[in-house]
Amino acid sequence: MxxxxxxxxxxxxxxxxxxxxxxxxxxxxxxxxxxITELGxxxxxxxxxxxxxxxxxxPEKLVYLLFNKPKGVVTTLVDPEGRxxxxxxxxxxxxxxxxxxxxxxxxxxxxxxxxxxxxxxGLMHPKHHVNKTYLVTVVGIALEEQLxxxxxxxxxxxxxxxxxxxxxxxxQHEKNLTVFTITIHEGKNRQVRRMCDCIGHPxxxxxxxxxxxxxxxxxxxxxxRILNEQEVKALYKAAKLDG
Ligand code: URA
Numbered sequence: 364m365x366x367x368x369x370x371x372x373x374x375x376x377x378x379x380x381x382x383x384x385x386x387x388x389x390x391x392x393x394x395x396x397x398x399i400t401e402l403g404x405x406x407x408x409x410x411x412x413x414x415x416x417x418x419x420x421x422p423e424k425l426v427y428l429l430f431n432k433p434k435g436v437v438t439t440l441v442d443p444e445g446r447x448x449x450x451x452x453x454x455x456x457x458x459x460x461x462x463x464x465x466x467x468x469x470x471x472x473x474x475x476x477x478x479x480x481x482x483x484x485g486l487m488h489p490k491h492h493v494n495k496t497y498l499v500t501v502v503g504i505a506l507e508e509q510l511x512x513x514x515x516x517x518x519x520x521x522x523x524x525x526x527x528x529x530x531x532x533x534x535q536h537e538k539n540l541t542v543f544t545i546t547i548h549e550g551k552n553r554q555v556r557r558m559c560d561c562i563g564h565p566x567x568x569x570x571x572x573x574x575x576x577x578x579x580x581x582x583x584x585x586x587x588r589i590l591n592e593q594e595v596k597a598l599y600k601a602a603k604l605d606g
Contacts, residue, residue, distance in 0.1 A: 364596070365405040368392065368413070370481060375422030377415060391416050426458045427590040427598070428476040431582045438465035438474065449474070452585055463487060464550055472497070472571035473579050475598075476587075482595075485602030486575070492548040493601050496573035497555050501564035504534055505541040509562045513545060517561040524558055525549055540567060575601035 366374075372383035372392070383392075390398050393414040394406055406413065413420045432438070432449065440450040440461075449462060453476070463475040463483045477483055486493050510531060516524045528546040535542065541564065545555060556566045572579055576597040582588060590598075 364592070365407055367402075368394065368399060368404045368406050369402060371406060371408055371413065371422060372415070372420065374425075374480070375420045377420060386415060393417070423458055423478060425479045426456065426460055426477060427479065427482075427595050428453070428456065428460060428587045429577055429579075429582065429590055430474045430476055430587040431579055431584050432466055432471055432474045433584045434469050434471045437468055438462050449476070452587065466571060467553060467556070467569070470569045470571065471584065472569075473574055473577065474571070475574060475577075481604060482598060482602060485604045486598065487550060488602070489549055491601070491603045493575050494546050494548050494573070495550075495571060496544055496546040498532070498542070498544055498570045498572050499555060499559065499566060500540050500542050500568040501559050502567050503539060503541065503564045504536070505543070505562065505564045507531065509564065510543060512562050513558055517558050519551065519554075519557050519561065521551060524551070524554065527558075544572070546573075 369380050369383040369387060372378055372386070373380040377383070378386060384402055386392055387400055387402060390400060392399055394404070394411050396412075408422065430449065430452065436447045436449060436451070439448055442448045446468070453460070458478050460476040460478050461483065463477060463486050466472065466474055475486070485491055510529045513527050513529050516526055525548065530544045532542040532544060534540075545558075547554060551557070555569060559566045577590075577594060
């Protein structure tokens with residue numbers, strides 16, 4: 364996948380993107396032996412050799428993980444309270460990956476982790492409208508009129524939620540529960556739980572089942588897998604990035 368030279372330099376940790384641009388303009392950056400001053404210049408990080416002041420630059424390999432987070436795990440790499448963290452599950456991963464957004468301690472399901480800051484920011488930016496789907500079990504029988512409120516948008520203390528796609532899965536009359544799926548593209552804190560509180564049906568169980576093109580298919584709880592190139596490309600597209 365091709366990448367802008369200044370982005371590659373920023374990713375390698377030698378400078379911020381702006382500083383990298385300054386270095387390029389100052390003629391300090393070479394690609395395959397040629398000085399490059401054009402800011403739009405793209406390289407293939409797998410093949411091209413990049414040097415600053417004749418020193419070779421090798422950025423950390425980019426990794427993209429899809430993790431099926433269990434309940435009772437914090438979405439951080441360390442926890443001062445000593446609770447289980449996502450780091451406890453990432454055995455064999457040498458790169459420093461970070462979660463893309465977060466899931467509550469008691470929410471389970473799909474979590475992306477990466478050391479690609481550009482993609483992470485693109486996926487989290489509200490203006491890019493990246494869809495996230497949740498399977499929700501709420502207390503009580505939530506009638507279609509109440510689900511309609513979620514579809515239209517509800518008023519939370521930090522603003523009105525955007526229209527959501529909501530599909531009833533089933534009523535469990537004997538347990539007094541309703542199961543439905545909800546697809547949202549915002550990332551407000553505890554958004555689904557607060558939306559359900561707003562219609563008077565608190566969440567009993569919450570699982571994220573999908574982000575953009577990815578789902579949990581074949582991935583057991585507590586397991587992760589590495590995304591392939593096509594999946595990463597599709598995520599770049601979903602995050603409105605050119606790759
Ligand atoms: N919405 C929530 O309420 N919690 C999550 O963990 C994710 C979305």
